[in-house]
Amino acid sequence: MYDLVALGELLIDFTPAGMSEEGNALFERNPGGAPGNVLAMAAKLGKKAAIISKVGSDQFGNFLTGIMKNINVETKGIIKTTEANTTLAFVHLDEKGDRSFSFYRKPGADMLLDKSEVDVSLLNDCRIFHFGTVSMTHQPSRDATLFAVKTARKSGAVISFDPNLRPPLWENLNDARLMIEEGLKYTHILKVSDEELEFIAGTKDVEAGSDWIRNRYNIPVILVTLGPSGCFYRKGDFSGYLPAYKVNTVDTTGAGDAFVGAFLSRFIDNGRDIESIKKDEIEDMIDFANAAGSLATTKKGAIPALPDLNEIIKCQNTK
Numbered sequence: 001m002y003d004l005v006a007l008g009e010l011l012i013d014f015t016p017a018g019m020s021e022e023g024n025a026l027f028e029r030n031p032g033g034a035p036g037n038v039l040a041m042a043a044k045l046g047k048k049a050a051i052i053s054k055v056g057s058d059q060f061g062n063f064l065t066g067i068m069k070n071i072n073v074e075t076k077g078i079i080k081t082t083e084a085n086t087t088l089a090f091v092h093l094d095e096k097g098d099r100s101f102s103f104y105r106k107p108g109a110d111m112l113l114d115k116s117e118v119d120v121s122l123l124n125d126c127r128i129f130h131f132g133t134v135s136m137t138h139q140p141s142r143d144a145t146l147f148a149v150k151t152a153r154k155s156g157a158v159i160s161f162d163p164n165l166r167p168p169l170w171e172n173l174n175d176a177r178l179m180i181e182e183g184l185k186y187t188h189i190l191k192v193s194d195e196e197l198e199f200i201a202g203t204k205d206v207e208a209g210s211d212w213i214r215n216r217y218n219i220p221v222i223l224v225t226l227g228p229s230g231c232f233y234r235k236g237d238f239s240g241y242l243p244a245y246k247v248n249t250v251d252t253t254g255a256g257d258a259f260v261g262a263f264l265s266r267f268i269d270n271g272r273d274i275e276s277i278k279k280d281e282i283e284d285m286i287d288f289a290n291a292a293g294s295l296a297t298t299k300k301g302a303i304p305a306l307p308d309l310n311e312i313i314k315c316q317n318t319k
Contacts, residue, residue, distance in 0.1 A: 002074070003047040003268050004261075005157075007118070007148045008035035008135040009110040010064045010078070011087035013253060015300050024028070029060075031067040032089060033110070034132050034164045037254045039073045040303045041261025041292065047268060050074035050122050052148065054113040060086035061109065067303065077119040084109045086211040091253055103169060107138065114140045115147040117167055117188045123152040128189075128264055132164035133209055136179040137171075139176035145281075149186050158267075158274060162260055165196050173199075184217040188274055189267070191223045191260050210234040220274050223263065223286065225256055235282050236275075242286045245294035245315050254302025255293045262292035262312065267285040291315040 020026055033038075039049040044080040051073055055061030057080045058157030064086065068075045089109030092100045105111065113135070121128060129152035135145045153159050163180045170176045180200060184190065190213065194204065201209035210222045214234055224232040266285040270277065291312045299305035307315070 002126040004049045004128045006035035006130040009033040009054040014090045031303045037257030037302045038261040052077035054079045056086035056109040111138045113144045115144040124155045129157045130160040137169045142201045158188045160189040162191045189221045206232040247294045248272040249297040251300045253297045258296035259289045259293035263289035
């Protein structure tokens with residue numbers, strides 16, 4: 001059985017890498033895509049992971065498939081196509097290390113995943129299924145995503161959802177809202193940023209917003225990541241806040257994905273049914289995830305920056 005299966009985009013993050021002698025910006029090729037990043041973190045922590053995705057039959061697609069294999073993520077769910085190129089994302093960093101994106105995806109290969117190409121054997125044999133909404137921006141990958149979510153949930157998997165809202169990828173944000181609402185119907189573990197919480201619930205108040213989501217969608221665990229401020233959580237009737245770790249931030253790309261991958265890994269280690277997790281147990285999971293997410297910002301790129309178990313524990317010991 002797989003500990004974690006994720007469906008969604010595998011793409012290239014071109015991250016800033018200084019300036020050329022002529023004064024032109026240089027970019028470094030890094031593997032990216034939130035689902036792949038989450039799996040990479042879980043695999044680095046010893047979990048059995050698999051990806052369902054579509055890439056171009058090009059050098060970038062081959063590179064991404066090779067990266068997934070090298071970090072021990074099962075790749076039999078990756079489809080290659082000549083109909084479109086692998087999606088590219090250029091990352092722009094401000095003086096604080098916060099990032100914005102320029103996407104080359106009209107279309108990208110990841111958008112063309114058809115539900116008939118989804119490896120159902122992976123969905124029927126996993127503890128957790130993870131997805132986001134980048135794969136729900138266009139057809140046919142939208143239907144493929146929802147098919148996978150429903151299939152995994154029917155098979156008894158815990159459903160993890162990170163909307164990962166990227167406004168430039170949507171033709172209109174009303175469509176994004178509808179797809180997020182559709183995803184929430186099947187979710188057991190929800191991870192949102194504070195901006196995404198406001199988009200969904202209409203409030204910046206984490207207490208009120210998370211309570212609104214819980215009451216409307218009956219989601220057992222809601223995690224609201226607050227960047228360098230840490231994470232607010234709601235688990236049933238109790239809620240709380242755990243701070244992030246102070247680090248020298250270089251690049252925040254993939255920090256949220258490191259958080260998710262580490263949290264889900266700790267959840268798997270716990271082994272308890274999601275409804276019966278106690279307050280101290282979920283706070284242990286979140287603290288571990290906070291350390292992983294914080295450390296992921298200390299290096300450039302997403303997957304190359306992911307910490308290992310010893311680094312995470314060492315970071316936790318700095319409290």
